[in-house]
Amino acid sequence: MSKTVDMPWVEKYRPKSLKDMALPIAKVSGQRVKLIEELIKFVKIFFKERKRINQENKRIKAFNRTVIEKEQKEELKISTEKAGILLEGPPGIGKTSIVYALANDFNMEVIETNASDTRTRATIERRLKETTKSRGIMDFITQSKEKLILIDEVDGIYGVKDRGAVPTIIDLIQKTQFPIIMCSNEYKTNLQPLYNKVRRFEVKPLAKGEILKIVHNILKKENVTQLVEGDLELLIEKNNGDLRGVINDIQGISQGKIDGNTTELILSLRRDSLEEIFTLIGNLFQVSSLREARNLTDKSDVDYNFLYKWVNENTPTFIKTNSELVNAYENLSLADEIFGRIRINQYWSLLPYFFDLFAGGVALSRNKTSEAKGFRRVVFPRYSAGGFFSLTNTQKELVEKLNKKYEISQIDFIQNLLPFLKILCGSSRKQLKNISDWLDLDAKEKKLLK
Amino acid sequence: MTEEIPIWRIKYYPKSLGQVSGRVEIKEALKNIINQRNFPHMLFVGSEGIGKTTLASLFSKEFLGKNFDANLKLVYANVPLSEEERKQARSEAYVSTSKLGSIAGRRITTPAFIHVKVKPFVQLKVLGDAPFKILVVKNFEALGSTQQGFRRLMEKYGSNCRMILITTKISSIIDPIASRCQIFLIPRIKFGDFKNLMVDIADKESLQLTDEVIEILYKISEGKIAQAIDILQLSSVTGNVIDNNVLYENAQKFQNDLIRNLLLISLKGNFPKSRELARKIISNYKYNSHEIFKKLLVEINKLPLSKYVRCKIIDLIAEADFRALDGRDGDIQISALLSKLCLFSEYL
Numbered sequence: 001m002s003k004t005v006d007m008p009w010v011e012k013y014r015p016k017s018l019k020d021m022a023l024p025i026a027k028v029s030g031q032r033v034k035l036i037e038e039l040i041k042f043v044k045i046f047f048k049e050r051k052r053i054n055q056e057n058k059r060i061k062a063f064n065r066t067v068i069e070k071e072q073k074e075e076l077k078i079s080t081e082k083a084g085i086l087l088e089g090p091p092g093i094g095k096t097s098i099v100y101a102l103a104n105d106f107n108m109e110v111i112e113t114n115a116s117d118t119r120t121r122a123t124i125e126r127r128l129k130e131t132t133k134s135r136g137i138m139d140f141i142t143q144s145k146e147k148l149i150l151i152d153e154v155d156g157i158y159g160v161k162d163r164g165a166v167p168t169i170i171d172l173i174q175k176t177q178f179p180i181i182m183c184s185n186e187y188k189t190n191l192q193p194l195y196n197k198v199r200r201f202e203v204k205p206l207a208k209g210e211i212l213k214i215v216h217n218i219l220k221k222e223n224v225t226q227l228v229e230g231d232l233e234l235l236i237e238k239n240n241g242d243l244r245g246v247i248n249d250i251q252g253i254s255q256g257k258i259d260g261n262t263t264e265l266i267l268s269l270r271r272d273s274l275e276e277i278f279t280l281i282g283n284l285f286q287v288s289s290l291r292e293a294r295n296l297t298d299k300s301d302v303d304y305n306f307l308y309k310w311v312n313e314n315t316p317t318f319i320k321t322n323s324e325l326v327n328a329y330e331n332l333s334l335a336d337e338i339f340g341r342i343r344i345n346q347y348w349s350l351l352p353y354f355f356d357l358f359a360g361g362v363a364l365s366r367n368k369t370s371e372a373k374g375f376r377r378v379v380f381p382r383y384s385a386g387g388f389f390s391l392t393n394t395q396k397e398l399v400e401k402l403n404k405k406y407e408i409s410q411i412d413f414i415q416n417l418l419p420f421l422k423i424l425c426g427s428s429r430k431q432l433k434n435i436s437d438w439l440d441l442d443a444k445e446k447k448l449l450k
Numbered sequence: 451m452t453e454e455i456p457i458w459r460i461k462y463y464p465k466s467l468g469q470v471s472g473r474v475e476i477k478e479a480l481k482n483i484i485n486q487r488n489f490p491h492m493l494f495v496g497s498e499g500i501g502k503t504t505l506a507s508l509f510s511k512e513f514l515g516k517n518f519d520a521n522l523k524l525v526y527a528n529v530p531l532s533e534e535e536r537k538q539a540r541s542e543a544y545v546s547t548s549k550l551g552s553i554a555g556r557r558i559t560t561p562a563f564i565h566v567k568v569k570p571f572v573q574l575k576v577l578g579d580a581p582f583k584i585l586v587v588k589n590f591e592a593l594g595s596t597q598q599g600f601r602r603l604m605e606k607y608g609s610n611c612r613m614i615l616i617t618t619k620i621s622s623i624i625d626p627i628a629s630r631c632q633i634f635l636i637p638r639i640k641f642g643d644f645k646n647l648m649v650d651i652a653d654k655e656s657l658q659l660t661d662e663v664i665e666i667l668y669k670i671s672e673g674k675i676a677q678a679i680d681i682l683q684l685s686s687v688t689g690n691v692i693d694n695n696v697l698y699e700n701a702q703k704f705q706n707d708l709i710r711n712l713l714l715i716s717l718k719g720n721f722p723k724s725r726e727l728a729r730k731i732i733s734n735y736k737y738n739s740h741e742i743f744k745k746l747l748v749e750i751n752k753l754p755l756s757k758y759v760r761c762k763i764i765d766l767i768a769e770a771d772f773r774a775l776d777g778r779d780g781d782i783q784i785s786a787l788l789s790k791l792c793l794f795s796e797y798l
Binding site: 308309312315316322323325326328329330332333334336337339340341343344391405406407409410411414415416417419420421423424427428431434435437438 | 454455456457459460463507524526528529676680683684687703704719721722725734735736737770773776777778779781782783785786789790792793795796
């Protein structure tokens with residue numbers, strides 16, 4: 001028993017079977033479903049399908065041996081929808097736990113890869129592909145365990161070091177011999193190809209009552225008595241549906257020696273969890289010292305490449321008077337300049353200046369405007385200037401049609417000719433008709449000229 | 451069957467060098483070059499919209515004869531590279547390690563623009579019986595420090611490909627480039643030639659123009675023939691007789707009001723609105739941040755401001771433009787400039 005004493009309670013009380021789990025609700029394309037039932041169905045269907053397809057393939061292989069190459073049939077594959085699913089939801093609500101419990105119930109072995117492994121094409125292939133494609137030679141002799149592949153923290157796939165990971169995973173799903181479950185925290189655009197292939201379950205956080213039940217159970221087993229009902233509710237509220245967070249907190253509180261007020265201790269507890277960017281931006285503009293601002297940016301996992309663009313987008317919503325805006329933007333533009341130099345010359349040691357300027361420098365410019373009361377809408381930075389030169393498809397088609405009769409470059413067309421054509425066609429319908437007849441335009445392109 | 455072309459600027463676009471109105475000396479010189487079948491690199495200098503590119507492309511077409519399609523390329527220096535082109539430049543930036551020699555695995559430092567748009571064309575051999583290829587680079591001054599890269603290119607591939615560089619200001623061309631080129635100063639069209647052209651168009655379109663109207667048109671368009679023709683066509687919508695009022699009314703529609711509005715709104719102190727407008731202008735006209743600053747600079751000189759304020763604002767624009775050179779996000783620099791302009795509302 002002494003072994004389990006030091007264990008984190010999160011590991012100690014990780015459910016061994018689906019029966020012990022609280023039942024999370026998930027959404028698939030807008031419909032509410034019970035996650036556990038769906039998962040069991042998924043695994044059962046997968047193995048049924050695999051059996052069928054392997055038998056088919058055996059027949060096809062036998063057939064292919066008898067005919068010439070041209071007439072050979074292609075081998076069947078399990079459809080990606082049946083081979084893999086994606087669980088998406090906030091951290092700490094039991095996505096990983098449910099997968100392990102599932103594997104335990106079906107007596108499967110879990111092969112896991114997560115964000116702590118670098119996930120380039122090569123590493124993923126080395127780790128997973130061999131297990132997915134073929135079953136070992138020994139498998140035919142001994143009845144080995146089935147396997148379940150868990151790709152945790154898929155949204156952590158990012159940047160150069162994980163290059164080529166998404167296509168590899170898709171490749172994996174298409175060829176797999178074992179069910180694949182992926183977990184991720186949030187929607188990511190670079191995972192779009194993956195979303196098209198598999199079913200996506202949006203896992204909802206557990207209800208307060210469910211969490212309370214689990215926590216009571218643990219407290220009873222651990223003989224903890226100093227936490228009262230009110231404190232527990234406060235803890236749960238603070239963690240916002242994050243069961244892992246709650247369990248970690250109660251372990252911290254009950255194992256430490258408490259003298260005095262527990263409520264105050266709970267309020268001061270603050271784990272370095274992934275801060276949502278929306279709240280981060282909101283909080284950033286409320287800071288009163290440079291240190292606070294730096295704490296916020298240090299703590300967040302948000303990529304600073306984007307963070308300062310968020311700041312740019314949202315500065316006018318939080319700072320209203322012009323004189324403050326000038327100071328804020330002065331700092332932000334300096335930050336941008338410094339960042340550009342850092343990127344060009346690779347002087348990464350200068351990053352602290354960049355951080356202080358764009359976070360603290362901007363936020364602390366707000367000294368006259370009263371503190372924001374109520375809800376301020378944080379906007380997503382959709383806009384970025386000086387990027388690539390690109391036209392919409394309609395514009396491109398229009399230029400192409402024009403180019404058959406008159407040579408003009410895209411930029412000339414956009415900057416010089418199109419404004420004139422708009423004025424001309426706006427002044428009379430006859431001109432619009434003439435031009436559209438001449439160039440043989442369709443309705444969409446005509447609309448562009450109006 | 452000859453189709454009726456509804457856009458006059460295209461309809462009256464010159465089809466050969468001879469048809470270009472006015473500029474007799476230049477045309478004469480260019481024709482001489484065509485007869486000699488040889489010319490050095492050339493640099494065309496002249497203000498915006500007066501027909502430098504038209505002259506260059508018509509000249510190259512006549513020079514190359516029937517092979518012009520393969521041997522002529524027009525490159526815009528101020529257009530940012532598209533996404534695919536950037537990718538291409540990035541993927542080709544390293545010499546393969548499988549190659550021998552000291553540069554194996556090294557990074558090539560050729561600027562992306564030259565690497566993607568210029569080199570592939572310049573390195574290929576001439577097709578057909580033309581003496582060499584012709585590369586026309588428009589807005590050459592927009593290249594900035596990339597101009598340096600042209601020095602070697604012009605010498606190394608000079609025998610294979612001649613370049614015609616087009617720019618508005620000769621002072622923005624670095625000396626080594628200018629010394630490698632024969633410089634042509636393209637003048638603005640003279641009033642006599644302009645009048646002949648307008649009368650010719652008026653005859654063909656059965657319009658009635660007085661001399662006075664043509665004079666005003668010449669002033670408004672500042673020698674930009676395409677713009678003058680545009681204004682003429684727009685005026686003709688309401689009727690065949692064009693007098694001063696009609697002309698002014700239509701010319702006003704052409705003034706680039708957006709940049710002026712942008713300045714006025716920011717000088718009134720409304721930051722959110724001015725930023726919105728700036729973004730709208732950029733996305734509609736595809737200007738980069740440098741071009742926006744340049745246009746603001748032109749417009750600020752037209753506004754009735756005191757000397758002191760004007761100097762201050764020009765200083766601000768210069769600072770913003772300078773920062774945008776190093777910065778990563780042009781939008782931030784534009785926003786910063788606009789916010790500073792908004793502060794001026796308190797002093798005006």
